[in-house]
Amino acid sequence: xxxxxxxxxxxxxxxxxxxxxxxxxxxxxxxxxxxxxxxxxxxxxxxxxxxxxxxxxxxxxxxxxxxxxxxxxxxxxxxxxxxxxx
Numbered sequence: 001x002x003x004x005x006x007x008x009x010x011x012x013x014x015x016x017x018x019x020x021x022x023x024x025x026x027x028x029x030x031x032x033x034x035x036x037x038x039x040x041x042x043x044x045x046x047x048x049x050x051x052x053x054x055x056x057x058x059x060x061x062x063x064x065x066x067x068x069x070x071x072x073x074x075x076x077x078x079x080x081x082x083x084x085x086x
Contacts, residue, residue: 006033
């Protein structure tokens with residue numbers, strides 16, 4: 001499901017994916033899907049599982065309206081994703 005949401009190019013998918021991050025069975029898929037959508041590195045290993053989604057939600061609230069979203073056809077390699085910064 002996370003991979004499919006990552007391919008939607010939909011702003012509505014981002015908060016859903018962030019909410020899914022707390023499930024250990026899909027965390028890696030969520031990170032990949034968010035990277036596909038935003039071309040930002042969402043999972044850098046910092047913060048706890050509880051803190052990370054809250055930090056992402058705050059970042060998304062600030063950037064959601066202006067951020068360009070992508071699909072798999074225009075995606076950069078994971079090593080080229082921009083850091084999740086202000």
